[in-house]
Amino acid sequence: MVNLSPFFAPKSIAVIGVSRNPNKVGHVIFKNLIEGGFEGEIIPINPETNQILNYKVFASITHVKKKVDLAIIAVPAELVMKVTHECHQAGVKHVLILTAGFKEAGKADLEEALAKYLRATKMRCIGVNCLGIYDAYNKIDALFIPRYRLRRPQPGGISFVCQSGAIGAAITDIATEQHHKFSKFVSYGNATDVDESDLLEEISEDKNTKVICLYLEGVKDGEKFYKTLMNVARKKPIVALKGGLSAAGSQAALSHTGSLAGAREVYEGIFKQTGVIQVETLEEMFDVASIIEKGLVFKGGKTLVMTNGGGYGILSTDYISQTKHLSMAQLSKKTVQELRKAFPPHVNVHNPLDLVGDATTDRYRVALEICVQDEGIDAILLIALYQTPLITTDIVEVISEMHRQTKKPIVVVSTGGEFTENLSDALEESGLPTFSFPERALAAMNKLVWYETKKKR
Amino acid sequence: MVNLSPFFAPKSIAVIGVSRNPNKVGHVIFKNLIEGGFEGEIIPINPETNQILNYKVFASITHVKKKVDLAIIAVPAELVMKVTHECHQAGVKHVLILTAGFKEAGKADLEEALAKYLRATKMRCIGVNCLGIYDAYNKIDALFIPRYRLRRPQPGGISFVCQSGAIGAAITDIATEQHHKFSKFVSYGNATDVDESDLLEEISEDKNTKVICLYLEGVKDGEKFYKTLMNVARKKPIVALKGGLSAAGSQAALSHTGSLAGAREVYEGIFKQTGVIQVETLEEMFDVASIIEKGLVFKGGKTLVMTNGGGYGILSTDYISQTKHLSMAQLSKKTVQELRKAFPPHVNVHNPLDLVGDATTDRYRVALEICVQDEGIDAILLIALYQTPLITTDIVEVISEMHRQTKKPIVVVSTGGEFTENLSDALEESGLPTFSFPERALAAMNKLVWYETKKKR
Numbered sequence: 001m002v003n004l005s006p007f008f009a010p011k012s013i014a015v016i017g018v019s020r021n022p023n024k025v026g027h028v029i030f031k032n033l034i035e036g037g038f039e040g041e042i043i044p045i046n047p048e049t050n051q052i053l054n055y056k057v058f059a060s061i062t063h064v065k066k067k068v069d070l071a072i073i074a075v076p077a078e079l080v081m082k083v084t085h086e087c088h089q090a091g092v093k094h095v096l097i098l099t100a101g102f103k104e105a106g107k108a109d110l111e112e113a114l115a116k117y118l119r120a121t122k123m124r125c126i127g128v129n130c131l132g133i134y135d136a137y138n139k140i141d142a143l144f145i146p147r148y149r150l151r152r153p154q155p156g157g158i159s160f161v162c163q164s165g166a167i168g169a170a171i172t173d174i175a176t177e178q179h180h181k182f183s184k185f186v187s188y189g190n191a192t193d194v195d196e197s198d199l200l201e202e203i204s205e206d207k208n209t210k211v212i213c214l215y216l217e218g219v220k221d222g223e224k225f226y227k228t229l230m231n232v233a234r235k236k237p238i239v240a241l242k243g244g245l246s247a248a249g250s251q252a253a254l255s256h257t258g259s260l261a262g263a264r265e266v267y268e269g270i271f272k273q274t275g276v277i278q279v280e281t282l283e284e285m286f287d288v289a290s291i292i293e294k295g296l297v298f299k300g301g302k303t304l305v306m307t308n309g310g311g312y313g314i315l316s317t318d319y320i321s322q323t324k325h326l327s328m329a330q331l332s333k334k335t336v337q338e339l340r341k342a343f344p345p346h347v348n349v350h351n352p353l354d355l356v357g358d359a360t361t362d363r364y365r366v367a368l369e370i371c372v373q374d375e376g377i378d379a380i381l382l383i384a385l386y387q388t389p390l391i392t393t394d395i396v397e398v399i400s401e402m403h404r405q406t407k408k409p410i411v412v413v414s415t416g417g418e419f420t421e422n423l424s425d426a427l428e429e430s431g432l433p434t435f436s437f438p439e440r441a442l443a444a445m446n447k448l449v450w451y452e453t454k455k456k457r
Numbered sequence: 458m459v460n461l462s463p464f465f466a467p468k469s470i471a472v473i474g475v476s477r478n479p480n481k482v483g484h485v486i487f488k489n490l491i492e493g494g495f496e497g498e499i500i501p502i503n504p505e506t507n508q509i510l511n512y513k514v515f516a517s518i519t520h521v522k523k524k525v526d527l528a529i530i531a532v533p534a535e536l537v538m539k540v541t542h543e544c545h546q547a548g549v550k551h552v553l554i555l556t557a558g559f560k561e562a563g564k565a566d567l568e569e570a571l572a573k574y575l576r577a578t579k580m581r582c583i584g585v586n587c588l589g590i591y592d593a594y595n596k597i598d599a600l601f602i603p604r605y606r607l608r609r610p611q612p613g614g615i616s617f618v619c620q621s622g623a624i625g626a627a628i629t630d631i632a633t634e635q636h637h638k639f640s641k642f643v644s645y646g647n648a649t650d651v652d653e654s655d656l657l658e659e660i661s662e663d664k665n666t667k668v669i670c671l672y673l674e675g676v677k678d679g680e681k682f683y684k685t686l687m688n689v690a691r692k693k694p695i696v697a698l699k700g701g702l703s704a705a706g707s708q709a710a711l712s713h714t715g716s717l718a719g720a721r722e723v724y725e726g727i728f729k730q731t732g733v734i735q736v737e738t739l740e741e742m743f744d745v746a747s748i749i750e751k752g753l754v755f756k757g758g759k760t761l762v763m764t765n766g767g768g769y770g771i772l773s774t775d776y777i778s779q780t781k782h783l784s785m786a787q788l789s790k791k792t793v794q795e796l797r798k799a800f801p802p803h804v805n806v807h808n809p810l811d812l813v814g815d816a817t818t819d820r821y822r823v824a825l826e827i828c829v830q831d832e833g834i835d836a837i838l839l840i841a842l843y844q845t846p847l848i849t850t851d852i853v854e855v856i857s858e859m860h861r862q863t864k865k866p867i868v869v870v871s872t873g874g875e876f877t878e879n880l881s882d883a884l885e886e887s888g889l890p891t892f893s894f895p896e897r898a899l900a901a902m903n904k905l906v907w908y909e910t911k912k913k914r
Contacts, residue, residue: 100814101803106803145846149873150874162768164768166769167766169766169842170766170844170871173872176874177874215768217771243772243775245775246774246775248785249771252774280896281772282894283897309627310623315624315739317703318702318703321705345562346561348709357622389601415627415739416630418634439737439740
């Protein structure tokens with residue numbers, strides 16, 4: 001059993017290598033910990049100064065008399081071993097090493113020596129060559145990027161385990177912009193000690209995590225990884241993107257995180273067998289994760305497309321016919337009768353259900369009320385183009401209310417500028433997943449129907 | 458030869474059916490014409506009132522003594538024929554009919570009678586059942602959606618011909634949000650008279666249009682369409698999305714715009730043969746169009762991937778290996794030597810060229826200066842993740858300056874929140890296409906390399 005909780009819930013954190021220069025990694029991460037609102041003690045270490053940002057600075061971790069749960073190491077590569085040894089002397093059991101310049105820079109010896117030392121002392125280490133850790137609930141902001149360049153996500157249900165630091169930063173930033181909410185984010189770099197399997201195991205126990213996103217380039221211990229996925233995927237949905245699936249990409253991975261990326265078939269086989277949802281892009285990863293995070297469950301793939309834009313109805317139908325796990329739901333006779341009775345004759349009572357350009361908010365309400373009763377419909381793709389004049393802004397309440405009343409998953413698509421974005425944001429706040437384009441929503445739904453079917457078996 | 462210019466450059470416009478009720482179509486479009494800054498005369502027609510928004514209202518178009526270049530008709534379906542006849546009496550030759558309730562609503566007779574009348578009188582008509590026309594240069598805002606719901610694009614090089622009104626509205630709105638710039642937008646609905654071929658022909662003569670985007674569901678006259686594409690695609694790049702390619706989607710198209718959508722193979726064959734760039738989604742349509750609009754020309758598919766995020770380098774390499782027309786460029790010996798000399802040893806001098814997480818703005822400048830000289834590189838995918846601490850905001854000037862100096866196409870990828878978006882917006886203003894994800898950029902580049910190869914033959 002791994003015990004990595006001090007990485008995510010430490011009571012005291014030492015930062016080793018806090019420069020007075022505000023642009024240096026050690027300074028940035030120290031400042032972020034403070035600004036992130038960490039409620040425990042933060043102890044800066046630097047032999048060359050006494051005070052930084054009004055904090056008393058210690059010359060060495062060995063001078064600190066209190067218990068330190070986590071040491072963050074931001075010193076040059078050639079000093080990492082010495083500092084890690086000092087941490088051991090001071091009784092620190094968990095270290096986060098940000099420093100680069102190991103295996104990925106051709107210095108495999110240096111890294112192997114460190115790994116050996118960590119094994120011998122039973123210390124646990126995240127890194128080297130990583131971006132750090134973020135825990136939204138525990139207010140741990142141990143990322144070395146300034147907060148104005150990389151916005152931090154609000155507390156929520158997504159945890160993101162990412163081998164690559166820069167990708168982790170960029171994706172967390174855009175995910176925050178798109179209102180995705182996180183529990184934990186961790187970039188683990190070279191995986192000198194703690195690897196993707198350990199982190200998956202640890203996060204699978206986190207009650208706040210509803211879905212785990214995983215970006216990885218290589219796996220050192222394939223058997224451990226497989227066993228971990230078998231175990232963790234039973235507890236939490238995992239959405240995974242594997243970089244370096246192509247021969248050329250695999251070569252590039254070697255010089256990035258020193259990983260041996262393996263054959264496409266091997267990874268695809270493992271993901272399929274263990275019930276991991278494999279995606280092709282980081283964009284798709286968050287499309288899928290955002291639907292899971294909202295708690296939607298797909299009992300099947302029979303989909304109703306409801307729209308006020310006929311063209312989107314057609315494009316959605318085209319797209320569904322190309323997917324493996326979605327199909328156009330057949331409306332029951334009762335549904336057809338009720339819809340015909342409720343609407344003027346120019347409304348197209350089929351699937352796609354085209355409420356046409358003069359659709360009012362009330363037409364959506366009535367259509368939803370009728371269609372959620374239809375047992376032949378597993379999910380509703382609700383396309384609402386807010387540009388059409390008769391839709392009022394209270395359509396947000398109508399859709400939200402229906403979402404509260406039914407177990408049928410409703411995924412909303414709205415394309416547009418500021419007016420549209422405001423309404424989509426309001427729907428997201430009410431717990432509905434929203435998308436800008438139908439194909440993106442349907443691609444994610446297709447993966448989720450596969451996942452639910454796999455889970456049942 | 459079609460003469461549709463009065464639709465896009467009229468000197469006087471009559472709006473028939475301007476209600477006093479500000480929510481009605483006729484009122485909205487009248488107001489939009491005024492707010493859009495139309496510099497000619499606008500004449501409202503309504504038999505039941507004398508004045509609207511301080512304009513003198515005429516009871517009938519036949520009462521107007523001046524020459525009217527364009528009449529916009531927004532009366533109920535049953536009055537359209539009468540009003541069109543009055544337009545003919547008044548000498549109006551061009552009518553835009555917004556009214557729905559014809560073929561798409563099962564009233565094929567009504568539409569056929571109108572079509573016959575238009576043919577007999579040689580009047581030209583855009584519509585019925587359409588959203589209208591927008592011309593950014595001529596300041597014609599003849600769209601019936603309020604400006605706060607649907608933002609209007611700035612003048613630029615994209616023209617968008619869209620059969621579906623709601624899709625046209627939604628896409629124009631989001632395109633504007635994403636800073637895409639338009640010359641003309643036209644939604645042509647049921648194509649009772651003027652069809653997609655006529656519009657393509659007309660817009661191909663527009664000097665402001667650099668690329669034509671086309672969304673269509675069905676084509677009535679296949680031979681005319683084919684000939685038009687053969688002719689127009691020589692003059693302007695066309696990016697096309699065909700709705701209703703699947704059997705079920707085709708059925709849905711019939712009840713949307715009364716179109717008979719044809720077999721997938723037929724359309725794909727026509728597009729390929731005529732050099733039309735076919736896309737799968739509206740998102741992809743604007744990805745492709747935005748690169749053309751910026752004037753980038755791809756002489757081949759040999760691509761250099763430059764990045765400060767190793768993971769994106771790997772994912773881009775994976776993606777490129779799956780495309781048909783892109784490949785990873787081989788760096789020349791000279792390039793490799795110069796890069797090695799310029800950079801510290803931990804920079805990975807390969808393709809992908811990983812400038813690594815501590816890349817400075819200057820490292821990007823030097824890398825670009827060296828690589829644009831390499832004849833083995835046809836295009837550069839420049840990934841700049843602005844989250845990393847050593848990148849300064851003047852990277853925008855560095856990239857823009859290089860873009861001005863070289864003919865090599867540079868496509869920029871940056872993922873992130875507000876800080877990133879601001880820098881991307883600045884690059885777009887300097888004439889560089891920017892994307893949030895590498896796969897999206899590469900998919901568009903792949904299509905464009907195909908297009909350039911096709912054009913040469």
